[in-house]
Amino acid sequence: MAEQTARRDETRTPAHRWRRLAIEVLLLLVGAVLFFRVHHLVGTDLARATQNAEHLMSLERAVGLDIELGANRWLAGQPVLVAASVLYYRLYYVPLAGVLVWLLLPRADTYRVLRVTILVVAVLALLCYWLLPMSPPRFAMPGIVDIVAENDPVAGEGTRDLASGENHFSAFPSMHVGWSSVAAYLVWFTLRREHPRAAWLAWLFPAGMVVVVIVTGNHYVLEVVGTAVVLTLALVVTRPWARTTSTADARDGGRRADGAAAR
Template identity: 50%
Template structure:
């Protein structure tokens, strides 16, 4: 990719992230509905015996060192997302374009969900929880930003996308390293639950979101080809999801 196109790519992504952040801020304002939806979700989790957030959060709150590490991990994931984007771009432009499509689709798909089903996170709606990120995080009580769009968890969504991007880039040439990438979303799942930022069903929503985005991406033509990945003659040797 030429220098001019690289600059255009970077500026385009920055503009899109800015638009997404703005739209996200607009949909995350239905506080009363978010509280009611959170109460309903709590009831569902209790019925399914998935109500583990409160005991896990209270356990983490009693271990200051781990709580601090969890808060930093929760915040610093942006660096991982940026790092994965840059790394995949430098490694394989065709793979980069594919995973970028999945990323953009994920962001487009999540906004209507946030608008239709605002959700207050456990740290606001579940009595007895400790806001670990507000207590120990880099920017303190700014953890209240976007506090009514918990379903699905974009922290888990982004971490799943990172794992998918690395797996797609490495699975043919370095399959073991590709599998290691999936430890990142597993750690994120543990962190968002223990810090009381998300419910278990928020994680399920994230998996559905990312799976849908990846599936839709698979129907798009492979970059540089007139056919979808499944129809390429050399598809067995090309990274695919």
């Protein structure tokens, strides 16, 4: 048994590990392209999106959560915070990409445990976009200032172009909050035992995104709540698999270590 483990360990050469890494990166890039392509194809019905937004706004008024207009008006009068909010909103993918690189390079085993979570989150998000198109506050709520469109130096007013081929009615779930939360979860899952305080600090990133998407007029409060529900469902579905896979990897690592010691 020790000899078999040693032979398996010998096959894990640097070239072998780099091949596996290249495959993981390729799968991640293909998955991202497919996600955005499908995203632009589903939930594009303007009438349904507007109707769903009106229903959601009515519900928010009934429970006293209709704070979007007041928060948006307040931000519009703070030029410094406007610039910071637009930057935070636009560059959210930079921390996400950084976390993925951080996992893929020295922690590829952890990434393989967690990649199914990323896949399930993406599938659930696309399903929601298809079943429940939603017009964001910047389109559906009278009086909202479209802060990102008015202050984004790159896309600018192009973000309001309904003929651009982009899906403007995918407000639920908010994947700015969703992917920010996924990045935080990846960090938390990886560091929770070795560095628990740093692991919890990662959640400040999606917490800031929650504030930004509301004050910029891009999402409703109840959408953020719904996003949390979608993410929780994804974690409930995938956590047993992640736990089982993580335990199996730990046992495999222990066997490799024993085999190396025996040699």
